[in-house]
Amino acid sequence: MDATGTLPGWDTLAALDDDALPLLDVALLIARDEYPDLDPRRYALRVQGHAAHLRGVVERESHPALKMRAINRYLFEEVGYAGNHDEYYDPRNSYLNEVFERRLGNPVSLALVQMAVAREVGLPLDGISFPGHFLVRLPVDDGVLVMDPFNRGRPLDVDELRERAQAHLGGRAPDDEVLSRILNPASNRAILVRVLRNLHAVYHGHGDWERATRSADRVLRLLPGDPEALRDRGAGYLQLGHVAGAREDLQRYLLLRPHAEDAASIRLRLVETGRAPARLH
Known part of the structure; x- marks a missing residue:
């Protein structure tokens, strides 16, 4: 968004490279379809406020994993962001303004909050389009730390990742090569499309055809x-x-x-x- 809080237009997004897509801005643009009076500056300031609280704490830690643990402790324990286990298919879980206000979300929307704050304090946190639940990853030493934002940023080891992926791969546990591909960082476009497909699935399930159709149309603005x-x-x-x-x-x-x-x-x-x-x- 620019200094006036103006979000990008839907018609401009298809021409942008994946890395040039402003992740937080487009997530708020998705929300503005449902909340036309949404002020994106409010949520940019929310991210900056979280980062300001964390910056000193993060700088005192020497290892990326410890920095990330401090971020997760603050977001999920002190501030109280949480996965909405009770009403998983509530569409508000996909609208980023509602996630900031209610501190409840689904895996990908909570990942958006976690990624925005982590990146604001200098940690290169990426999303993973993992089958089932969306995850996040942070480079550490010669590998990656994989975490589950829907469950308070809990780290996941290789065995659990294989088990989770197996349920979506016809019952076959992925080998190292397949698992490595699954754990590749998701592009900004892929993350935003996942948000929209989640919304489409919810509205389709409710028979809300106007909103389901709108969600599919927005996917086509990103992926013509x-x-x-x-x-x-x-x-x-x-x-x-x-x-x-x-x-x-x-x-x-x-x-x-x-x-x-x-x-x-x-x-x-x-x-x-x-x-x-x-x-x-």
């Missing part, structure tokens, strides 16, 4: 032509009665994924839309 987002937005348009938009998205999806498992059902839906009058809008 993404097949899954085209399918999801097209399906939402159908539910909302926007037949022309639905047909365009679903036809593009089939061109990109002609052999997808759902291709036959989508072709049938397209045939059926040809019999329905388009909604005027």
